[in-house]
Amino acid sequence: MERALQKAFMNRSLRGSKYDPQIIINQPEKKEYFLNVLQNELDTCQEFFFSIAFVTQGGLNALKTHLADLDRQGVKGRLITSTYLNFNHPDVFTSLLAIPNLEVRISGKPGFHAKGYLFTQEDYQSFIIGSSNLTMNALKVNYEWNVRLTSYDHGEMIHQIRENMKNEWAEAEPLTPDWIMNYAQTYQPMLFTHEDLILKNDLSPYITPNKMQQAALKKLSELRVSGEKKGLIISATGTGKTYLGAFDVLQAKPKRMLFVVHREQILNSAMASFQKVMGGAASDYGVLSGNKKETEAKYLFATIQTISKEAHHERFAKDYFDYILVDEVHKAGAQSYLKLLNYFEPAFLLGMTATPERTDGYNIFGLFDYNIAYEIRLQEALEEDFLCPFHYFGVTDYETAQGVISETSELQALVTHERLHFLLEKIRYYGCSHNEPRGLVFCSRKEEAKTLAGLFLREGIPAAYLTGEHSVEERERVIAQLERGEINYIFTVDIFNEGIDIPKINQVILLRNTESSIIFIQQLGRGLRKDPSKEFVTIIDFIGNYKNNYMIPMSLSGDITRNKNNLRQKTFETNYISGVSSINFESIAKERIFQSIDRAKMDSMVELRRIYQEVKNRLNRTPYLFDFQEQGVLDPLVLANKFEHYHEFLTKIKETESELTKNEGQLLKFFGRELLPGYRQHELLLIHQMIHGKVNFTHEELVELFTGYDLAYDQATIDSVFATLSLSFYVGGQRKSYDGGAFLTQEGEILTITNGLRQALNNPYFVELLKDSLAVAFEKSKAYRTDMPLTRYKKYRRRDTIRLLNWKEQMVDQNIGGYTYKDGQFVVFVTLKKDEDFKGALMAYEDELLDAQTLHYFTKSPRTIHSPEVKILQNPIDWNIYVFAQKSNDEGTDFYYLGEVRPVIETIKQVEKPTKDGKKQSVVQMNLSFTEPIDHRLFQYLSSTED
Template sequence: MILLTDILERSLKKAFIDQRVEGSIYDPKIIINDVETKQYMLNVLQDELNSCQEFFFSVAFLTQDGLAALKTQLSDLHRQKITGKILTSIYLAFNQPAVFEDLLNIPNIEVRISKKQGFHSKGYLFKQTGYHSFIIGSSNLTMSALKINYEWNVRLTSYNHGKMIQDIQKHMEKEWQEAELLTPEWILNYKNFYQPTTFFKEMTMVNEHSLIDKDVPYIVPNKMQKIALANLAELRESGAGKGLVISATGTGKTFLSAFDVLQVKPKRVLFVVHREQILNKAKSDYQKILGGLDKDYGILSGNKKEIDAKYLFATIQTISKEQILAQFPKDHFDYILIDEVHKAGAKSYHRVLDYFKPSFLLGMTATPERTDGFNIFELFDYNIAYEIRLQEALEEEMLCPFHYFGVTDYERNGELISEATDLKYLVDEERVTYLLEKLTYYGCSGNSPKGLIFCSRKQEAQTLSGIFNQKGRPSSYLSGDHSLEERENEVERLEKGEINYIFTVDIFNEGIDIPKVNQVVMLRNTQSSIIFIQQLGRGLRKDHSKEFVTVIDFIGNYKNNYMIPMALSGDTSRDKNNLRKDTFDANFISGISSVNFEKIAKQQIFTSINKVAMDSMSELRKSFDLLSNRLGRVPYLKDFQEQQTLDPLLIANKKATYYGFLENIKKNEATLTKTATIFLMIATREFLQGMRKQELILLQNMMNDLDRSWSLENIKQLFEQESLLVSDEIIRSVLNTLDLSFYTGSLAKAYKKQAFIEKIENKVTLSPLFKKEMNHAYFIKLMEDILDTGKMKSASYVPTELLTRYQKYKRKDVLRLLNWQQQMVDQNIGGYTTSNGEFVIFVTLKKGENFSGAQMAYEDELLDTSTMKWFTKAPRSLNSPEVKKLMHPKDWTIRVFAKKSDNEGTEFYYLGDVKPVEETIIELEKPTQDGGKKKVVEMLLKFSEPIDLNLYRYLEAGQD
């Protein structure tokens, strides 16, 4: 039995005496915020909270955003009845009253205020099982310190009886006893004398890129706008008469268009919008940029007809009327701009665009993708002048930071809210109480909430609004049934603070500007990534009244939950591995924004990911059409990979080949032979993933010189030129793959011995059958597309390693990449197999009650990021051949592959190589499923390098 004290001794020795010593998760560690690796102090705090039994923070400064980033972890701890303490101060009057109010709303934290002058500590203590971990350094509990600033922090681990931890605990307890308890009365008293420091005022100033500051006498373009303006000018110089700008909501599209008008200097401008309430704001923004007389600016709407203005701002509903159009010459406007141009598929827009003949037409949208068949890209001659999406806009600090909370929706009788939940339960008194508790807990930036709440049904929204009013939360309800005037009145009331919330269903997704919104609440199933981002975007416009936006998404038992990480990350590949990663490791969000899921909500997302068919024909066709519209032609696999719009594996494998998919939708260029389709099918299955680049490079070079014979030395030189791993075993394995001799069983039968190459007297040439198909240009095009795409995808794999850690592999692929001469049937491999000095282990961690193929209930388990408890097959004893191999590990490379459950399919994460801990190898008996007993050998396996912590957390999380 390995003692924790022994592990801690090794960790200290590795850190402070000899770095070559085997380490563990307990190693002392320096923590520095690193944007490139996406590793932050915030992650470490969250991980410690996820596993602790109690905690104690001693921090001088706290901000609402820093506290917000930990609220889901604190909520999960509350469910487990785990509590903590925070000791803070009023040093320099940095801590705002609002952050103390937030602290008071967290039920499992006790807070005290130090009376010490100059209290400036930054320490985080966690009681874990059998030990304590603590972090000391420079980071306060502010989002900047946890994610952005250059900070130095050290994480240390101590056995419970260590002197240092005893000293820290004694000191903290002493300070705690001398400090003052945080109470509502204390906060009220603090408010009375609180004056923010100059430093804090400057720190919280909202940088709005000079776009809405009315006191700025001269407004200049921001970084994004300068690039877009240069691109637009270049477009016009090339003779283009149209341009499309794709820009996230809140990034200053209207100002951009005004700057472009300024540089073009047209005689007359038409600005077309789809909602009347946008007109006055657009007109005002233009006046700030262009200046001039008031009479130069006019409105064309149902109420105003100022058609003689130089700069005319019109609603599409009015300008599209025949009698209105007839009042203008066709060339009246030199420059026409269409706002929210993704709506331009409507007949009203067609009438306007067909009528006018401007010198330049500019379209602006945050979401050009449409599902109704209309091609926005074609409308603008595929001229994309500039594109900036949510992630980039956050990186450029163009949007208000947000904190997204994936919150578990209300449970009734042990069941979560779902699509089928009856309305009466959606508006049930207990659910409303639960909603209000969560809204209070996650809070907002500012004096009071100014929130939009998106519901699934009109009656739900209307009823909830009424109940909120009864409970002292002033709110209103709006839908498409309300007039423009009614909507504007309610928005004005929200901005003035007369109401806290507007409940809505089918409006406010777009085309409305409410900068003061500081809370966005989602009480509905996510139906599309586009709508999700549109609703999120309602709060992202910067405003001096808020430092961040709180987004609270109530996640129930919805089949579309998988869309949430897809929307937040911007990843449209439909790759389940990516979605899982983005759920358990939400570091894809840039800047001081954050994404956090409560534990149960996270499990709901994983369940949805596992159940959904990512390759449904309707979704694949939708992705195909979107990319086809963007490119103006039939896309190929490499286009999907380059544009990052869809994982090409999904669309290629749907009908066995991409040729089969194109044939199904009647988009193929020509008809190929059965032989050709089998070659494409083999290449799709074996090469498209790009796991090993050698096959791709060799086959592509052979295709470029059909009649050449390749010696083994030629092949070796080729691989060396490409900086690829090379050995006699690798070359033999590559050739066995290309001549199909590696494959056995059902795969050999499916591949029909259609070898790509043949070997004759140590020379390699293309097979006659393959060369024959090379006479068809369309076959060559599709084959090269597979190889080019495979090479692009190979960038995800380390070229100098046989296998890449944390990538997923099927058993077949593992054997091929480890240079096995022939494939083994999966059932014959089972949990492990050995050959040529390689011992490969495949583990399913969450086996469930009906785990197929198991004689007994195996209890394989990841104990920590460095250790796995593992069992051999049964019956086995200490004298079994494979056990003897494990007892002499120096002769073997032992590799572990694991998946969470069978719900993840047949692929396993490669976790790395291990060594058995000799003293833990024991023989024991375990009950079998037929009621008997069989011998089995149990042992601990030690990883040579710790497993990625986020992957470990995911694999060890509860059942999905």
């Protein structure tokens, strides 16, 4: 604590700790928010007290899963707020009252404008005082200043804060249902609210293109000027695709236009949008459907079911329409669409979709000549404020005597009264905007939807269900009931994944396994259209013991690279979502996702072939590794670790363009397995030079090259780079597997390329594949520091670690085990959650992260207080000690680099522990203190133990 105060106010170079004072400012460009600090404090506290003037439902939502986890642990808190300026809406008080472990009181003090957050931690107090209220804008978007300080119980400042809070609490009025009812009756909203601004925009008589539409219109115009006749718009649901189509028709000025949709309801709303943008006489607009045949109209809006019939489309000449626009064009692989598109010959054809990828492999991109006019996905749409903000809650599903709900659960387990009341409790807790649900519930099967809708009705909650067996008219009737507020919920199975527009939906509930990222986003998107009736959408995802749970972080983050490390990170670090939206997981639900990631087989040939075909369809050529990297659809490391090289994968799927010799394959194999991750740029720069004709390197030339890129150029680093590229670093089976794959050899004082590489560079196809791998490696290297050999929180294999620390020769993993040490470098590898059959465990090691700054650690056995490594740890003055950790051996062979540590000398102690054969051996235990605390989210992930 003393060092923290010295660091903050006297000497910033001192070692940091969890006690350090901190200025907290929202920095969206860095994905750093006050919200994350607040969540971190909550996650570790034993009690909390908030004194906050302004609270919104959105701000409260960002803390609800954390409060639910605290409730499960028996941790309670208090909040004191006010009615100052009538900012707090009556709905937020109702939401506050629904949180069981939060006691709320209302201050009557005039001008109550406090913003203070106090937390009782295990051995200290922490408090945050500043400008941030409990609103999503304050937590993530606004430019706010807050200061976090820590104190022991006997500190003067914490004493003053507690006394003030105690007095305010005693004078404040408890929040009760009667108080809320009285407040609601006299409540007068602030003059300008979020809803007022939306209404004002909606009532404006003028519609102008938004930023996305302006860029797309420019690209569409350029396509036509260049002579292209087709274009494809890929745009997230709710971003204004229909208006964009109208704007483009306005700028293209066709004599006749055809707009094709797959449902009549969409047809009518689309025509209304076009009229709003383009104006003109009502007689210019007509409908061609089962009910209407207004074929003389200048702008014709048709259902595919009608226009695709030969009797209808052949009444028009092939070139009758100058402009044809097809909505939801990802359906265009169906015969009805193909018949239409094969017949008509417009001057320009525009396709619009949120999801161009198809599960049947049909090439939508090819249908539009690979002309992607514009593309905007979920993350970008949120950043541009095109969509309604959402709060996603990943919550645990019901657990029966037979186990947690899963894809194999029988119907009777899904519709028990116990599960019903469990669901209702969660739904009420997480709530919705203004507490009046207009909910869409996606179920796993038809009978579940039907039965749950009936059970909701019996509970007094108006609900209905819809499946594929219901007629269009029945669907329209039930949707209208939801929009009018006559029912609160529609239970359904898949039929509303797409092509449905119910702007008033403010709650989406997922009671099913995530089958694909596409379907997940489609279902999420049902609530993302903006509407004056809501400020945000609540997404409640009941996460059972499903094998596909790994698709949840994949879908939410848009990271579909199939890299398990990325998915783990996207689960415990959810600050990637933009704007005032939030993603939160209850801790047990989070554990289920981690388990799914560990078990998932992300590199099956079926999946890899499907991804390959998708990218090929988009590019209209053979994709290469950098294409996968750039498109963000597959991490090239997945392919590098499964196949000897990319050419082997192409060979297996019969997509090769040329051949490689065995020697060329070995060079690519070595590069893919060792250099593709981009840990260090030195080797990459040398290979780049080799590709461009450089065959010899002097020491001076290496120094000049590395200094030119601000890289280390000391002799140890240069020797390590040569040992890597000459393969002399590698030993045993690893060395043998790379035989023939060396890039460099030495002749006297000169480093020169090997004969094998010299010959391979004569093959243009090999050079192309090597350049491709090099481009990926350079791109990946951007994630790593260049001023340090290791980057905190990145994952490394054991051999990567000692290579980057410039050791001359690889040690096989089995010989390293839990640690190795040499020449002033001590490298520790810890698996925190070991299986019973953990290969390296001769005894039950109990390595444990005690907190974000302390690792309780055991040496190998048998060791005593006099063992060489223990002597080093007792007096580590000239040693750097690096710690790497993985949560469990299910995570493979790589470890997070957590940073450097110093042993806490007084904790070093020799103990006896039982071995597997029932005997005892001596080991030495100690605490290792990190020089900088571990990132809180990573610490939580590594130290959590829920099963």
